[in-house]
Structures are given as structure tokens and as C-alpha cells.
Amino acid sequence: MQIYADNAATTKMSEAAIAAMNDCMVNWYGNPSSLYTIGQKAKEKLEEAREEIAKIINADPKEIYFTSGGSEADNQALLTAALNGRKKGKTHIISSAFEHHAILHTLNKLEKNGFEVTLLPVHENGIIDVKELEAAIREDTCLVTIMTANNEIGTIQPVTEIGEVCRRHNVAFHTDAVQAVGHLHIDVKKQNIDMLSASAHKFHGPKGVGFLYVRKGIVLQNLIEGGAQERGKRAGTENLPGIMAMKTALIESAANMEENNAHMSQIRDHLIRGLSEIPHSALNGDAKHRLAGNVNFSFEGIEGESILILLDQRGISASSGSACTSGALDPSHVLLAIGRIHDVAHGSLRLSIGENITVEEANYIIESVKEIVAYLRSFSPVWRDLTEGKREFIL
Numbered sequence: 001m002q003i004y005a006d007n008a009a010t011t012k013m014s015e016a017a018i019a020a021m022n023d024c025m026v027n028w029y030g031n032p033s034s035l036y037t038i039g040q041k042a043k044e045k046l047e048e049a050r051e052e053i054a055k056i057i058n059a060d061p062k063e064i065y066f067t068s069g070g071s072e073a074d075n076q077a078l079l080t081a082a083l084n085g086r087k088k089g090k091t092h093i094i095s096s097a098f099e100h101h102a103i104l105h106t107l108n109k110l111e112k113n114g115f116e117v118t119l120l121p122v123h124e125n126g127i128i129d130v131k132e133l134e135a136a137i138r139e140d141t142c143l144v145t146i147m148t149a150n151n152e153i154g155t156i157q158p159v160t161e162i163g164e165v166c167r168r169h170n171v172a173f174h175t176d177a178v179q180a181v182g183h184l185h186i187d188v189k190k191q192n193i194d195m196l197s198a199s200a201h202k203f204h205g206p207k208g209v210g211f212l213y214v215r216k217g218i219v220l221q222n223l224i225e226g227g228a229q230e231r232g233k234r235a236g237t238e239n240l241p242g243i244m245a246m247k248t249a250l251i252e253s254a255a256n257m258e259e260n261n262a263h264m265s266q267i268r269d270h271l272i273r274g275l276s277e278i279p280h281s282a283l284n285g286d287a288k289h290r291l292a293g294n295v296n297f298s299f300e301g302i303e304g305e306s307i308l309i310l311l312d313q314r315g316i317s318a319s320s321g322s323a324c325t326s327g328a329l330d331p332s333h334v335l336l337a338i339g340r341i342h343d344v345a346h347g348s349l350r351l352s353i354g355e356n357i358t359v360e361e362a363n364y365i366i367e368s369v370k371e372i373v374a375y376l377r378s379f380s381p382v383w384r385d386l387t388e389g390k391r392e393f394i395l
Contacts, residue, residue, distance in 0.1 A: 001314075001315050001361065001364055002315045003315060003316045003317065003357070003361045003364065003365060004317045004354065005316060005317055005318045005351045005352060005353050005354075005357075005365065006317050006318055006319050006350075006352055007202075007293055007352040007353065007354045008151055008152075008154070008179060008202075008293075008294065008319070008350065008352035009319055009352070010201045010202070010207065011201060011202060011203060011204045011205075011354065012204065012354075013201075013204055013205065013206055013245070013249070014204040014205075014248075014249050014252055016248050016249070016252050017204055017205050017206065017245040017246070017248045017249040017252070018245070019248075020244045020245045020247070020248035021206060021241045021242065021244060021245035022241075023244070024045065024240055024241040024244040024245075025241045028041060028042045028045050028240060028244070029042070030042040031237055032045075032046045032229075032237075032238055032240060033227070033228070033229065033237070042240055045240060045244060046238055046240055046243060047061065048247075049243045049244055049246070049247035050064045050066075052247050052250075052251060053211060053246070053247055053250060054213075056186075056250055056251070056254050057181070057186045057187065057188050057196065057213060058186075058187040058188055058189050058190070059188050059189075059213050060216065062216070062231070063188075063213055063214055063215060063216060064211050064212075064213055065211060065212045065213075065214060065220065065230045065231075065233055065234055066209065066210075066211050066230060066234065066238055066239070066243055067209075067210045067211060067212050067234065068208055068209065068210065068239075069199045069200075069201070069207070069208060069209065069210040070100075070102060070176065070178035070197050070198065070199035070202075070210050071102040072210070072212075072223065073197035073198065073199075073210055073211065073212035074100070074102040074103050074106065074176055074197045075102065075106050075223055076212055076220070076221070076223040076234075077145070077174045077195040077197060077212060077214075078093075078103065078106045078107065078110065078143070078145060078174065079106070079221050079223060080195070080214070080218065080219070080220050080221040081093070081142055081143035081145075081172045081174060081195070082110050082115055082142065082143065083221045084142065084172075084218070084219060084221070085142020085143060085172075086114075086115075086142075088142070089140065090139075090140045090141060090142035091114060091115045091116060091140055091142065092115070092116045092117075092118070092138050092140045092141045092142065093107060093110065093115055093116070093117050093118070093141070093142060093143045093144075093145065094117075094118045094120065094133065094136050094137065094141060094143070094144045094145070095107060095117065095118070095119055095120070095144070095145045095146065096119060096120045096121075096122055096128050096146055096147070096337075097119045097120065097121060097122055097333070097337040098122045098126070098150060098152075098153075098333065098334040098337035098338070099145070099146075099147055099176065100147060100151055100176055100178070102176070103145055103147070103176055104333075107119075118136050120132055120133055120136060120146075121337070122337045122338050123338070124338050124339050125155065125285065125286040125289075125338075126150060126153045126155030126284065126285035126286055126290075126334075126338050127155050127156075127157060127158070127286055127289060128146065128157060128158075130158055130161045130162060130165060133146075133162060133165060134165045134169070137165070137166075137169050137171060141169070141171050142171065142172065143171065143172045143173075143174060144162065144165075144166050144171055144172070144173050144174070145173075145174040145175070145176070146159070146162055146173075146175060147175060147176040147177070147178075147179070148175045148176065148177040148179070148180035148184065148186070149177070149179040149180040149183075149184065149290075149291050150179070150285070150334060151178065151179050151334075152284075152296060152332055152334040152335070152350060153284045153285035153290070153294065153296045153334055153335075153338070153350075154179070154285060154290040154291035154293075154294025154295075154296065154352070155285040155286050155289055155290050156180070156184065156289050156290060156291065157175075159175055159191050159193070160190070160191045160192075162175075163191045163192030163193055164192055166192065166194075167192040172194045172195065172218065173192060173193055173194045173195075174193075174194060174195040174196070174197070175193055175195075175196050175197070176197050177196050177197060177198055178197055178198060178199045178202055178210075179202060179291065180291075181196075181198040181199075181202070181203060181250070182198075182202065182203025182204075182249070182250055182253035182254065182257070183202075183203065183253070183257065183261070183291060183292065183293070184257075184291075185257070188213055188215070193213070193215075194214075194215045194218060195212065195213060195214050195215065195218065196212070196213040197210065197211075197212055197213075198210050198211050198212075198213075200242065200245065200246035200249060200250075203249055203250055203253040204249045204252065204253060205242075205245050205246040205248075205249035205250065206241075206242045206245045206246065208239065208242055209239050209242030209243055209245075209246050210246070211246075220233045222234070222235070224236060256355070260292070260355035261292040262292075263355060264292035264293045264353055264354075264355055264357070265292040267353055267357050267358075267359065267362050268290075268292060268293060268294065268295055268353065270359065270362050271295045271351060271353075271362050271365065271366060272287065272295055274362070274363070274366035274370075275295070275297050275366060275369060275370075277370070278297075278299060278369070278370055278373055280299070280300040280301065280386075280393055280395045281297055281298065281299045281300070281373075281395060282297065282298050282344075282395045283295075283296070283297055284296040284297065284298055284335060284338065284340070284348065285338070291352075293352050293353045293354065293355075294350070294351075294352050295350070295351040295352075295353070296348065296349070296350045296351070297348065297349050298335065298340055298344045298345065298347055298348045298349075298395065299347045299348075299349070299373050299395075300343075300344055300347060300383075300386065300393060300394060300395045301347065301376075301377050301380050301382045301383030301386055302347045302373060302376040302377055302380055302382075302383070303346055303347060303376070304320035304346055304347050304348045304349055305320060306376050307320070307347075307349050307369070307372055307373070307376065308320060308349075310372045310375070310376075311368060311369070311372065314368050316364075316365060316368060318349060318350060318351050319349075319350045319352075320332070320348050320349060320350060331345035331346050331348075332345055332348060335348055341394060343382065343394070344394050344395060349369065351365065
């Protein structure tokens with residue numbers, strides 16, 4: 001049995017998205033910046049995609065800028081807010097301790113350039129406290145950047161409330177919605193979102209393409225210089241095949257969102273119940289306020305990497321955290337942020353299921369994880385010390 005349970009890392013492209021990409025490469029191959037007919041036809045397709053994507057998040061088409069993905073969008077959003085803020089004497093930024101590294105590393109760079117960053121604590125349930133956020137806002141705060149849904153533990157943040165607080169204090173609000181777009185209903189106007197990042201390969205589109213929403217009135221700062229594409233704000237010939245595929249995948253995901261989430265939520269909860277039967281294990285993040293496809297567990301006394309290797313031998317593809325840091329030996333910064341100690345954080349497993357998963361496959365995952373955890377604990381010196389009372393159990 002082959003089961004792909006790492007959709008938070010990347011999703012398989014949908015057949016409709018592949019067809020849209022192929023159609024574009026065959027029939028709309030002109031450069032959208034060209035004046036001749038083939039180029040202008042490509043330009044029409046580009047703007048059609050912009051309109052369709054904007055409609056899904058209730059934005060204006062002119063507020064959508066195409067990028068190479070979520071990391072580029074995050075970088076440009078933070079750079080924009082920082083440079084615009086500095087012009088007004090505002091150099092303070094608020095974020096959270098468990099953001100994606102595209103945010104955290106950019107914040108580190110901004111700190112080296114004179115900005116002050118406040119990282120809000122994340123509570124054990126994986127959700128920030130809006131009151132703590134509001135208390136952290138200062139006169140010189142130029143940006144609040146909080147992800148919509150966490151890429152590792154799947155917890156969903158109170159974006160609407162955060163947007164209300166930021167609007168009340170006249171502070172720009174950016175959200176990294178890479179894990180949320182195509183999976184959660186987003187309305188940038190109702191939620192008072194000023195900037196939003198998205199990436200196509202998280203909702204069955206291709207890798208290497210995404211978009212940044214920027215509210216009218218915000219002067220977008222260039223990250224890439226060169227040509228006049230994207231209204232002069234993002235140089236480089238547009239990846240039209242990727243954009244067309246992204247548009248198609250997003251329309252498809254939005255149309256099937258309710259049905260897909262209902263099914264995945266049932267399977268997710270089934271997985272949580274089954275894995276909770278393993279002694280000294282714990283679900284990471286809130287059980288209800290999480291993405292429909294996310295299950296993240298810690299198992300005391302073992303290493304997460306070993307679980308992944310043995311699961312792979314059984315045909316199950318999973319991860320221990322973010323794919324962007326899968327080669328790192330350090331425990332997940334997300335799990336440390338919610339209070340897991342190093343030893344426990346090392347023994348984590350992330351299952352991010354797709355809409356086609358079956359109950360049979362879920363049962364196979366539960367059975368496999370139970371057997372693998374028991375096997376790894378059977379020769380773990382840490383587990384021996386725990387069971388012999390030389391160490392105290394945490395979970």
C-alpha cells in the first residue's frame with residue numbers, strides 16, 4: 001500500500017491544473033509584454049488569472065502580484081512594511097515564535113538593519129493570544145505578521161480578530177496564508193488583511209509560482225529589479241503556464257473546499273483517536289482549531305527521523321515537520337515554541353493527509369505507527385530509563 005501523507009510539504013498537481021499548464025504552453029506561449037497578437041493573447045490570459053484569483057479571496061485584481069511562491073511573497077511583504085514604516089519613523093515589528101522560516105529569517109535580517117522585533121509566545125494549544133498581541137503594539141509598530149495556519153501543527157490563528165486589532169491601531173497586517181489558501185475561506189476585506197502570501201503547490205498547483213495580495217494604498221517595495229512586469233513591482237517574464245495552472249487549481253480547491261474538509265476532518269479525528277492510544281504520546285496543537293488534513297504527534301522515548309524511515313519502508317510518506325528544514329538536526333522550533341522539551345520534540349510525526357485518503361488507509365497508518373513506536377522503544381536507552389524510573393515521563 002502506498003500512502004502520501006505529506007501534503008503540507010507539497011501536493012500532487014491536479015489533472016485540471018496539468019491540463020491548463022499544457023494548454024498554455026502549447027497555445028498561449030507568447031510573452032505577455034509583447035505588442036503583437038500572440039503576446040497580447042498571453043496578456044489576456046494573465047489578467048484573466050489575476051481576476052479569478054482575486055475573486056476567491058475578495059480582492060481587487062490590481063491587488064494581486066504573481067511571485068515564485070510563498071517565500072518570495074513573504075520576503076516582499078515584510079520588506080515593504082519595514083521600508084514604508086521606516087519612512088514614518090516606525091521600526092517595530094510584531095510576529096510569533098512559530099512562524100515559517102521565510103518570515104523568521106527575514107525578521108532576523110531586518111533586526112540587523114535597525115528594526116526591533118517582538119515575537120509573541122505561542123501557547124500550548126498552538127494559538128496566539130490576541131490580547132497579548134494588542135498589548136505588544138507600540139506607537140512605532142509598523143507591521144504585525146502572523147500566519148493563518150501553522151505549517152507543522154496545523155493550528156488556525158484568529159486572523160479576523162488580529163485584523164480588527166491592527167486596523168484599530170493603524171498597523172499593517174500581513175499573514176502567511178501558504179497553508180490556508182485553497183483550504184480555508186479567506187476574505188481579505190472582511191478580515192482586514194493588508195498583505196497575504198500564497199503558494200500554488202499547497203493546493204494542487206505547480207511548484208515555483210504563488211502570489212502576494214497587497215491592499216490598495218500600500219506602496220509595494222521591489223524585491224526583484226529589472227523589467228516592468230507586475231506593474232513595475234516584480235521584474236521577470238511572468239510564469240504564465242504556472243499561473244494558469246495555479247488559477248485552475250485554486251478554483252477547483254475553492255469549489256470543493258466544504259466537501260474535502262468534511263471528509264478530511266473525519267479521517268483526521270480518526271487518526272488522532274487511534275494514535276492517542278499509544279502510551280506517552282501527545283497531539284501537538286489544538287484538537288479542533290486546526291487544518292482538516294493535519295495530525296501532529298509527539299512520542300516520548302524515540303527519534304522522529306527513525307519513524308519516517310520505517311514508515312517509508314511500509315509505503316507511507318510523512319514528515320517530522322517543515323519540509324524546508326527536514327535536513328536539520330535541531331528539534332522543530334514550532335514544537336519548542338508550544339512548550340515541548342527537546343527530547344519530546346525530537347520524537348514528532350506530522351501526517352498531512354489529502355482529500356482522497358480512505359478509512360482503510362488511515363487504519364493502516366495507525367497500525368503501522370503503533371508497531372513502529374513499540375519497535376523503536378524496545379531498544380531505546382531513553383525509553384529504558386523512563387520505564388525503569390531513572391527519568392520522569394513528560395507525556
